[in-house]
Amino acid sequence: MEAVQANPLVTIIVPIYNVERYLDTCVESIVNQTYDHLEILLVDDGSPDDCGRICDEWATRDSRITALHKPNGGLSDARNYGIDRAHGEYIYCVDSDDWIQPNLVERALSVAQQTDSDMVVFEYNSASDDGSLVRLSDDAGKFPTKGRRTSEQALKLLWDDKVQNFAWSYLVRRRVYDAGIRFPKGYLMEDMGTAYLLYNQANAVYFLPEPLYNYRVRPNSILGVKSQAMCEGTVHFIQIIDVFAKQHYFPQLRVSELNWSIRYLSGAVIWAYESRKRFRPGEYRSFVSSTKKLIKQRIKELGVRNVTRTNLVKVSAIFLHCMPILDVVSQRRSGRML
Template sequence: MAVSTQPLISVIVPVYNVERYLDQCVESLIGQTYERLEIILVDDGSTDSSGEQCNAWANRDNRIRAVRQCNAGLAAARNTGLDLAKGEYIGFVDSDDYVLPDMFGTLLHNLQESDADLSIISYERENPDGSTYCNAFPDKKIVMTSQEAFAYVNQHGYFYVTAWDKLAKKELFDNLRYPLDAVYAEDSPVTYQLLDKADRIVYDSTPLYRYRMSENSQSHGITDKFAQSTGAMLDLVRTKYPHVEAYAAYGHLESIVGTCNRIMLAHQRKQWAQFERYARTELRELLPMVERKGIIGKSQLLQWKLLATSPTLYGMMYALYKRRHPEIASH
């Protein structure tokens, strides 16, 4: 098939102070085996040389467009890219990450082969010490409905609410943009809406995206935004997909417990007392349904029950666990 007859994929890359990693990111995009790409580099007011690098890349490859805006955050940069995108399909790549050569070709092939609206791939985490990690179940290729997708996204070993492991038909973004008030977890509300709007979704567990863990990747401030997002997701599932409510409840509880963990590690229980009360209420209400469905392990179940009944004791035990296992994320 001639390149000109292939559909155009718009790849949106928000850029902010990533001069160390940007070249590798862009090189991985121009080296894609699927060549009909529109690569939109959105410089979100960088104060290092990232903006100059974006312009240099745009001068080297006519598929690259470099735009600059005043610093407004990741969500605003993604929205700028969406407003400019001319492709039939939309993908995102974070500028401190990179992708393997077949990523967008595989995403598009799977989407077309499955007659899907949304295609999802897996990723491998690259740690600061050079080690890599992927927790996706291997050799999985699943074509699913929205209802099934809400079950999978709330289980470990499948896909996540991130923006950058997906390829979507452009029309899924009609009247849909990233929330500007979200400093953290801005991906999740949009991903949940994409899963709801898509008639058919395909997931491939091949890890073709490389997510770079920097030293401060887990240093987000405490926020209840993700818990709010998963709460809205649970309400949506209850209304439209009640058969998978238990999975949505599990995902919601996991986000709540993760927030509680960060609060306790920061010794801010007093400041977040209202959230802790909310967490205990949600755990007492939803955990029995999750337990009956059999989608939670015994150890995790006991931990969450302890948080619901005695957060002080839970906090002491969690702090001890983190001292012994500092490498484990706080979720």
Template sequence: MRKGKVSVVVPIYKVEKYIHRCIESILNQTYFNLEVILVDDGSPDNCGAIAANYNKSDPRIKVIHKENGGLSDARNHGMKRATGEFTMFVDSDDWLENNMIESLVKCSQAYQAEVVQSAFFYAHEDKLLLDNRYHNEHDAPIQLDNRKLMYELVINERVKNFAWGKLYKTRLINDIPFQKGVLFEDVFWAHQVMQRVEKFVLLHKPLYYYYQRYDSIVASYTPKNLDIIKGLKERHRFIENYYQGLTDESYKAILNMSFIHYNLLLLNREKDKNGLHRKEIQSYISENYYKLRRAVMDDKTLRKQLYLFSLHPYLNVLFLGVRKVMRATRILPKPVGLKQEVSSK
């Protein structure tokens, strides 16, 4: 195997408790030709000093210290310094299996793939969860051409919108910056990258540990979380221009996320003054009702939710509540969930 250099970009902010585990998992990879770019995003704890110490002990490490600008800005700074043939993004509270990079590079070279994605664990303090609904870890890799890839990206089941967990050819991404100032920045970014991909490969073995922090930005709800709907709508305009056959699937993604966030806003009424954000969601659904109805004709549940929501949003809340009770009492079967594995590190 040709040992092309891999640039690993790690944005760092307030992760003093986790940063050693992350960095050690990268430095201990079976693939040695690495350039590890640690971006200290103005972290107020000891992360900057920790990164600097690693820089002294391993010549493969580069450290960037900058004023706080958010995850997107930190990734963008790291990308500017990347000199490898390949690039990976690793979030600083996550960690890798020690053969992850070698496995992804081998796969990229064997299949001539611009992007390779591995399966991953949802890593909790006391357990690991694995989504094995669509594959078994011993299954052969799956190759996707551009059309199949974009479909999978839009439905977000096998191909995830996450920037992490993938190995990219650096030339593919180095002129596509992450959008600053938004949450769920990957949703704004991924479709722009995937449009350029001719061959994408899915590895089914879980090689990345996605740590579930209860103090993370996605664990405490605020209206800023509505950025994900903004990102899906921006992607929808892109889909209409370049992949018109996926328009209905894109509408489904927006509608499903709108229902989720409407209900979250109900649970956090104090953060939605005068219900303005809920009204915005209602207005979008009302204005696009007929397009949305056409999009969900083959999805019984979403079709029912849309109808009930159009009568009154609380009817959809009631429907979901009744369905939850019926599943708890086994009147309805529970949806297929995640497989629990051994305890996390």
């Protein structure tokens, strides 16, 4: 076990774009952390609203804050921009329309150091758009029990859908990113394309069943408004992760990962139906057809007996053309607050 540094610097990266309504609340929650040895990087990703000015004002009020301004490159590019300029031993990403609990850094850092874990993953709350309603997220009901896991054990939990991929749900020791891991650019669902790499690279992952983050459920957010890009990003990363899992974690995690793959490929088909009018002309049917083929391939590889009941029900409904029903269920789940 490595020697524990008494007061390590923690870098908090906030990618910012078109969120002037929420930004002050976010930054206030960061500067008011009970752990104060922070480097706070506000990355203005070419925001067209007043966010750039707000960032500059915060930088004059708190010496720990640096306002960074760059041309718009998307969420992944903004996070990477911050990571490349971070000086902290630990790195944490916060979405600029959300806010964090006062003890998030102190609690996660303490656990990371006490258990010599490169990553600490924690629960989150769901909040209404105006922040007036806050409750424990639906995902909390399946969150793992408290404890330190190996990379393989952590990936099994991820692929068993016990935890999600959200970049704001974990504190990471900088050396994990220094292995060459960055958020992939050019696709939505970038968290899906990053979390598994961090889990794999970490010496250990500690799961902390405490809601330390407040996720604002916004109707016009990237996840709130399904799109062709979201569907294509999902399928893109699933295929990459399938190859990665086969190379590194089969046969031991074969059933978990392939069921995860089927689950999210099915989700992509449902999201595509929901956003079919936002697809480019003629591309909706092609996307659905090719994704169904991927689902069939994975079921064949896994064997029907090893497919989870939930996946069997969802896949059956898809191939029986029950999309309107699946669409209603999906929208109720994604938009539910209290």
